[in-house]
Amino acid sequence: MAPHTSKNVVIIGSGIAGLTTAKLLCENGIKATIVEKSSVLGGHTRKWSCKATSQCQVCNRCSLDDVMAALENYGVQYLTESELGSVVRDSAGYLRGVKISTSGSEVAEEIPSDALALCVGFETYDPSEKLLWGYGALDGVMTLADLDFVLDQQRLNDLGNGSEQTKIAFFQCVGSRDKSVGANYCSQYCCKAALRSAVKLKSEKPQWSVAIFYIDLQVSGKYASSLLGRATESGIELAQGVPGEIFLDENKKLAVNIEKNGTNAREQFDKIILSVGQRPSASTAILSQITGVGLNEHGFFESRTIFDPNRTCAQGVYLAGACGAPMDIETTILNASAAASDIISDLSGIHKGA
Amino acid sequence: MESSSNLTQLTSFLEKIPSALVLGKGLTASIAVIELKGKGFEVIQLEFGQAPGDELYCCLPGFDFEEYKLSVMQSVGQSEVYHSESIPMIDRDGAGFKVDIASIRDRRFDVLFFAGGLANRPCSNLDLAPLELFGPETKYSGESEDVALLMDYPEPSDSAAAMSAIVYALENAKNGGRSAVILDNVPVRHLQGESLYDSAKSAGVKFYRLGQSNPKIQDSFPSEGGNRKIWITLQDRIEQGSDIQIVCDRLFLVTGPDQKGIPYQINHFLGADLDPSGFLISESIHSNTFKSFSAGVYAIGNFTGNSDLFQIMSQAKAAAASARAYALFTNTKSRENILSISEECVRCLTCYRICPHMAIWPSVSPSRSQLNSIGTACFECGICVSECPRTAIDLTHFPQMAFSSFIEDVKNQPDRIVVYGCSRSAGRAASHISLPPDVVFFSVPCAGRVSESVILETLSIGVKGLLVIGCHHGNCASNNGTDWACDRVETVVTNFLLPMDMQGKLQYKTMAPNEILKMEKIIRQFVNELETDPQTSKYSSS
Ligand SMILES: Cc1cc2nc3c(=O)[nH]c(=O)nc-3n(C[C@H](O)[C@H](O)[C@H](O)COP(=O)(O)OP(=O)(O)OC[C@H]3O[C@@H](n4cnc5c(N)ncnc54)[C@H](O)[C@@H]3O)c2cc1C
Ligand code: SF4
Ligand code: SF4
Ligand code: SF4
Ligand code: SF4
Numbered sequence: 055m056a057p058h059t060s061k062n063v064v065i066i067g068s069g070i071a072g073l074t075t076a077k078l079l080c081e082n083g084i085k086a087t088i089v090e091k092s093s094v095l096g097g098h099t100r101k102w103s104c105k106a107t108s109q110c111q112v113c114n115r116c117s118l119d120d121v122m123a124a125l126e127n128y129g130v131q132y133l134t135e136s137e138l139g140s141v142v143r144d145s146a147g148y149l150r151g152v153k154i155s156t157s158g159s160e161v162a163e164e165i166p167s168d169a170l171a172l173c174v175g176f177e178t179y180d181p182s183e184k185l186l187w188g189y190g191a192l193d194g195v196m197t198l199a200d201l202d203f204v205l206d207q208q209r210l211n212d213l214g215n216g217s218e219q220t221k222i223a224f225f226q227c228v229g230s231r232d233k234s235v236g237a238n239y240c241s242q243y244c245c246k247a248a249l250r251s252a253v254k255l256k257s258e259k260p261q262w263s264v265a266i267f268y269i270d271l272q273v274s275g276k277y278a279s280s281l282l283g284r285a286t287e288s289g290i291e292l293a294q295g296v297p298g299e300i301f302l303d304e305n306k307k308l309a310v311n312i313e314k315n316g317t318n319a320r321e322q323f324d325k326i327i328l329s330v331g332q333r334p335s336a337s338t339a340i341l342s343q344i345t346g347v348g349l350n351e352h353g354f355f356e357s358r359t360i361f362d363p364n365r366t367c368a369q370g371v372y373l374a375g376a377c378g379a380p381m382d383i384e385t386t387i388l389n390a391s392a393a394a395s396d397i398i399s400d401l402s403g404i405h406k407g408a
Numbered sequence: 409m410e411s412s413s414n415l416t417q418l419t420s421f422l423e424k425i426p427s428a429l430v431l432g433k434g435l436t437a438s439i440a441v442i443e444l445k446g447k448g449f450e451v452i453q454l455e456f457g458q459a460p461g462d463e464l465y466c467c468l469p470g471f472d473f474e475e476y477k478l479s480v481m482q483s484v485g486q487s488e489v490y491h492s493e494s495i496p497m498i499d500r501d502g503a504g505f506k507v508d509i510a511s512i513r514d515r516r517f518d519v520l521f522f523a524g525g526l527a528n529r530p531c532s533n534l535d536l537a538p539l540e541l542f543g544p545e546t547k548y549s550g551e552s553e554d555v556a557l558l559m560d561y562p563e564p565s566d567s568a569a570a571m572s573a574i575v576y577a578l579e580n581a582k583n584g585g586r587s588a589v590i591l592d593n594v595p596v597r598h599l600q601g602e603s604l605y606d607s608a609k610s611a612g613v614k615f616y617r618l619g620q621s622n623p624k625i626q627d628s629f630p631s632e633g634g635n636r637k638i639w640i641t642l643q644d645r646i647e648q649g650s651d652i653q654i655v656c657d658r659l660f661l662v663t664g665p666d667q668k669g670i671p672y673q674i675n676h677f678l679g680a681d682l683d684p685s686g687f688l689i690s691e692s693i694h695s696n697t698f699k700s701f702s703a704g705v706y707a708i709g710n711f712t713g714n715s716d717l718f719q720i721m722s723q724a725k726a727a728a729a730s731a732r733a734y735a736l737f738t739n740t741k742s743r744e745n746i747l748s749i750s751e752e753c754v755r756c757l758t759c760y761r762i763c764p765h766m767a768i769w770p771s772v773s774p775s776r777s778q779l780n781s782i783g784t785a786c787f788e789c790g791i792c793v794s795e796c797p798r799t800a801i802d803l804t805h806f807p808q809m810a811f812s813s814f815i816e817d818v819k820n821q822p823d824r825i826v827v828y829g830c831s832r833s834a835g836r837a838a839s840h841i842s843l844p845p846d847v848v849f850f851s852v853p854c855a856g857r858v859s860e861s862v863i864l865e866t867l868s869i870g871v872k873g874l875l876v877i878g879c880h881h882g883n884c885a886s887n888n889g890t891d892w893a894c895d896r897v898e899t900v901v902t903n904f905l906l907p908m909d910m911q912g913k914l915q916y917k918t919m920a921p922n923e924i925l926k927m928e929k930i931i932r933q934f935v936n937e938l939e940t941d942p943q944t945s946k947y948s949s950s
Binding site: 078081082083103104108109110112115119120123207231238240269271272273274276278279280282294295315350352354361363379380388391392398399402 | 598
């Protein structure tokens with residue numbers, strides 16, 4: 055369908071946030087140009103696996119495919135291996151365009167732009183930063199992202215030790231809710247993701263034992279009962295308190311010390327999966343300088359006010375998705391749709407806005 | 409000025425001003441009205457029922473709800489509002505809606521918004537206890553008190569309500585009061601959640617985790633003079649050991665929106681479009697928390713199980729933008745001929761009852777009733793086609809002929825293995841894999857289009873095997889198309905394919921669009937089973 059207006063919005067980042075923003079704008083007759091740093095579209099979401107058992111677990115991974123399919127109906131311009139160079143403003147300070155530099159070409163291309171949406175997402179916490187987790191040093195310690203890769207490749211058997219007695223543990227809040235690593239916030243997605251993965255493991259390998267060590271399970275809301283219900287029905291052990299250290303015991307097995315009823319007990323595992331948190335993307339600092347959008351104390355983009363989460367202090371510049379705060383896919387879709395909504399209102403001038 | 413020229417630019421391509429009917433009262437409905445007006449909609453609000461408004465929470469310390477409400481009311485401005493005892497009859501009018509209320513009976517609405525409020529769940533376990541439900545209007549008085557807040561009891565509390573309760577506990581503690589929070593999991597939503605928890609702890613709020621046994625609550629009335637006290641005895645899950653006793657003046661119970669308050673009349677529009685907990689809108693990813701399967705219908709707020717002010721503001725914005733796109737699409741695109749209903753129709757209403765997108769609607773005229781297909785609301789899933797007893801209904805882009813000619817084609821190629829796959833999942837993935845030589849893949853609009861007769865016809869030409877692939881249960885873009893496919897395969901296997909050696913020949917499997925390797929595996933396994941021992945391989949559905 056051809057766009058109905060001459061308005062063009064440039065979107066930086068092609069994760070689920072950027073693509074959702076583009077979709078809603080296109081559906082409303084506004085053109086979109088998507089600028090992506092890497093060579094592929096889809097951001098982090100593209101890497102995650104489907105967690106369906108005999109039914110969908112609503113991980114929302116496949117909404118990426120749906121959004122991409124919907125976008126095929128519109129003439130969105132995709133610029134991969136490209137980054138934002140600068141913004142062009144007129145004498146009154148209004149956003150008029152952006153300059154995009156594409157790898158391999160010398161000159162930055164200027165694209166007219168009535169609004170700019172920052173959708174550069176997040177980075178996963180690197181748990182090797184904290185030696186006690188043993189990530190990268192101990193065989194069998196992996197991250198939730200590594201687990202998704204194994205599941206996506208249909209290589210579940212790789213997780214087992216060959217016997218029926220395989221023991222798997224999830225450690226929650228790795229690199230989140232932890233001042234000692236500079237992340238005093240909850241990453242919002244990982245309790246639900248770990249629960250779904252654990253349910254998936256149990257449904258494929260009912261003999262395995264699966265435990266989740268957590269601080270507080272963040273699954274409230276309408277999902278809480280059904281997800282927690284599935285987890286307990288499938289026999290997943292939920293234990294409050296996350297062990298602080300992973301080591302190899304005398305049998306060269308992964309082991310942790312667990313406090314139970316006031317006494318210390320040692321437990322062995324074949325695989326320990328670290329639910330790594332979301333960190334602000336390294337791009338936020340550079341983009342903050344280019345666009346004038348501020349960063350908050352945690353390093354995420356700062357919105358204009360807490361009640362206006364998608365507009366920023368810079369005229370014509372909006373933000374959507376995990377670059378504004380850690381969030382799961384569902385919330386990202388909601389957030390990005392709201393950003394597109396603000397852009398539509400502001401460009402149509404009905405609403406007082408940027 | 410710049411913005412006014414933009415306005416005409418953006419709205420001129422809407423042939424007429426789009427209109428919306430917002431059902432509900434309270435803050436949610438007002439926020440929806442503001443967002444819709446901001447998108448150029450003409451809005452009518454319809455308040456229904458006796459219940460007060462909605463229950464929304466904001467977890468910012470110092471947040472003044474009254475002030476916020478006032479500012480929202482100011483932004484709403486002049487608004488057309490009607491009242492009704494219960495939800496009135498609403499009918500389709502083309503892709504839009506008409507409502508049976510005298511003063512607006514002649515108006516047509518492009519979209520329908522459900523923005524109703526729900527009361528909080530009462531607690532069934534604690535009927536004797538002297539407790540108060542924690543609501544958004546529960547405001548800290550400023551005087552220090554001994555207060556206990558009980559959450560996640562017996563089921564998880566709404567996180568926005570729970571965080572507001574922690575704000576209450578924090579403010580009381582700062583004023584020298586004693587605050588105890590009893591819960592399963594500390595809610596740390598939003599970027600601010602963790603620091604709220606931190607400040608509550610450092611201000612002296614005590615957090616207790618519910619243990620195995622239920623807390624015991626007793627109430628003591630003073631003999632004379634003194635205050636009435638509430639005694640709570642509980643075990644802490646983390647600090648295991650002896651019982652803990654909390655004595656307080658007030659006890660609040662924190663729950664969440666009560667889905668039992670959702671009026672049953674809504675089923676008329678939404679059918680089975682409820683999530684497993686009974687809130688509006690299925691959990692399908694297609695709904696993305698604001699959009700219903702029923703074309704042109706949106707739901708936000710308490711009705712969707714949400715009471716977080718921040719999220720509801722986003723829901724309203726998102727839904728308004730999506731509604732604008734819908735109005736644009738249905739008003740500018742001519743899709744009259746997407747679906748045809750022939751003279752063969754006997755008005756059995758099967759198609760009307762089963763269409764997941766509300767794209768078929770009966771109109772009753774004095775002479776006789778008539779079925780209308782609403783092209784602009786139709787998703788072209790073909791579920792209606794597959795169930796029509798008179799084969800009276802057909803899709804233009806995927807006509808019945810498409811199947812017949814495919815089957816005719818395969819007839820001439822003996823020993824073929826046929827795979828019918830949903831275009832959304834299997835269809836997309838199929839382009840990324842190479843199929844075994846004797847497998848023919850045929851992409852169908854929705855697995856629900858594969859009728860029993862299509863299955864039987866395909867088997868009758870002597871194919872080696874037939875595999876139907878749909879999306880995972882709960883993830884169907886047409887709500888239950890994949891379940892139709894599952895049932896039909898099962899029916900054919902049990903009713904028509906009695907001989908054991910035939911059973912493995914017909915199977916149903918599910919996948920997601922991104923499960924490319926899984927699809928390869930499903931097909932490889934199916935082919936292997938057919939080739940090894942059809943006697944032992946059993947019909948399976950997963
Ligand atoms: C291990 C793991 C598992 C998860 N599983 C789930 C799950 O099951 N369900 C769920 O709901 N959520 C899950 N999440 C969360 C989910 O990944 C995020 O909600 C989602 O990816 C956020 O989308 P986004 O578009 O905001 O960011 P991203 O996905 O990070 O996308 C950002 C995009 O911007 C690009 N970019 C970055 N900088 C620039 C720049 N300077 N210029 C141009 N482009 C740039 C990036 O290359 C990327 O393509 C998971 C997260 C992790 C870490
Ligand atoms: S939402 Fe997740 S679990 Fe459900 S089908 Fe899609 S990818 Fe699979
Ligand atoms: S979602 Fe769960 S695991 Fe992730 S940071 Fe929050 S509490 Fe920790
Ligand atoms: S199912 Fe067929 S016969 Fe029945 S009302 Fe619909 S079109 Fe008519
Ligand atoms: S094809 Fe699907 S959406 Fe269209 S009328 Fe039939 S059942 Fe409804």
